Amino acid sequence: MTRWIAALLLVSGVRGTAASPDEARSLAWLKAQLTPNALVTAPDPQRRGLVLSYAPGSKPPNPLHRRAFTYDQALAAIAFSTVDDFASAARVLGALGRAQRPDGSFWFSYNVENSWPDEGDHDMAIVRSGAIAWAGYAFAFYLERQPDGADPRRQREREALLEKAKKSAEYLLSLRVTDPQHLARGLIRGGRATVTVVTDAAGKVDERYEDKPIAWVSTEHNIGTFFFLSALGRVTGDARYTGAAAEIRQRLVPALWQEDLGQFAQGVLADGHVDRALALDCASWGALYLIATGDRPRAVKAVATADRVYRSLDGKIAGHRPYHDRPIYLDPRVSAVLLPGKPNIQWQQLPFVWSEGSLGVALAQARLGNTARARQITGEMLKLRQGDGIRLGSRALPYEMEDAASVAGTAWHALVEAALRDPRAAGVWSR
Secondary structure, eight states, X not given: OHHHHHHHHHHTTGGGOOOOHHHHHHHHHHHHTBSSSSSOSSOOGGGTTOBOSEEOTTSOOOGGGGEEEHHHHHHHHHHHHHTTOHHHHHHHHHHHHHXXXXXXXXXXXXXXXXXXXXXXXXXXXXXXHHHHHHHHHHHHHHHHHSOOOSOHHHHHHHHHHHHHHHHHHHHHHTTBOOOTTSTTTTSBBOEEEEEEEEEOTTSOEEEEEEEEEOOOEEHHHHHHHHHHHHHHHHHHOOHXXXXXXXXXXXXXXXXXXXXXXXXXXXXXXXXXXXXXXXXXXXXXXXHHHHHHTTOHHHHHHHHHHHHHHSEEEEXXXXXXXXXXXXXXXXXXHHHHHHSTTOTTOBGGGSOOOBHXXXXXXXXXXXXXXXXXXXXXXXXXXXXXXXXXXXXSBSSOBTTTBOOSEEHHHHHHHHHHXXXXXXXXXXXXXXX
C-alpha cells in the first residue's frame, strides 16, 4: 500500500482534487516501468529512462518485455505531466529525445538493453508518422504545462525538448501529400517500411520486411499530427505549425468522414481510394478530434458507432475490440496456423476486449458529458488488472495483441481518470 499512498500524495493537490486509489495504482505502475528497474537493471546508456512497454507478469520475460515503443513513451510522459509529475515526465522525454533519429523521426520501438535499432542496424524496424506525432505531442504537452521558470537548468531542458519537437514536426511535414488533385492533399503519409506476417515454404509463420516509403495515409496518424502541430503552434507562436494543423483540419472531414458508417474511414490507400475498413480508433479518436474542433454532432455519432459496432464481451469483461469487418490475420494461411479451424474468422466474431481502445471510447464519452458511461467502461477495464498495470488485451493473439500488463492500457486509464476527476482541465487531445 505504501507506493499507492505515495502516488496519491503525488496527485492529491492537482487542481484541488484527489486521485482515486485506482488512478494512483496505475501511476505507480507506470513509474515502476521506468528504466533502470528490476527487469532491466543496466539499460543502454542512451536509452536509460525509457519505460518498458510490457510487464511479464507470471510469464518468463522474453524480448518483448525489454522493448520500449515510442507511442508508449509519449503516453507515459503525458500521464505524468497531467498530474504535474514533471520529474518523471522529463526523465522519459529526455530518453526519448536521445533516441530521436537525425531526420527528426523515431523508430516505432527500441530495445532498451542494446542499441537496436540504429542507423547501421535497423532490420525489421519501421517508422510510423502516428508514433512520431505522439512523441512530438508529448514534448509540446509537457512544455505547455511545465512552468517556464528562471532556473538555467530548466531553461536548457526546455530548449532541448523544444528542438526535438520541432525536428519531429519537420519530418512529419516532409510527408505531406502535395498533389493538388489527390484526395489526401495536405495530409500526412504513413512513414517508412512494413513488416508482413506470412508463411514460409514449410508452412511456418514468419515475418517479411520491406524497407521503402509508405504511400498510404492513415486517419489516426493525421489526427495525432493535428493535435501535435496545434500544440507546437501554441508553444512556439509559429504560424507555420498552426497553418499546417489548419490544413489537416480543412481536409480531414471532407476526405475521410463516412456519413453512412458514422465514423472516419481508416485512411486513403496507396492507389488513392478510401479505405473504408472499420477501425475503432477512427470512431473513438475521431470523436475526440471532432469534439476538440467543435463538431459535436459528428462526435456524438462517432461515439455511438464505437459503442454499437465495436462493443465486445470476453467472459465477464465488457469493452471494445479494435476492428470489426476484417480478418484477424489478413493472410488465411497465417490464420490457419495461428487460429486452427478458423482461417477466415473476423474481429466481429472473436470474444476480445482491448483496454487501450476501450478507454479511448471512455475518454470521448467523458468529453461529451456522458460520465456514467465513461465510468462504466473504465470499471470494466479494471478487470484486466495484472498487478497494478492493465493488460492490453483480454487474450493473446500472436503478432497482433498482447495480454500482458501494458503502458498503453495503464496510461490511458490514468488519463481517463484524470479527465473524470477534473473535466474542465486541458487534458490530452482536448484542443
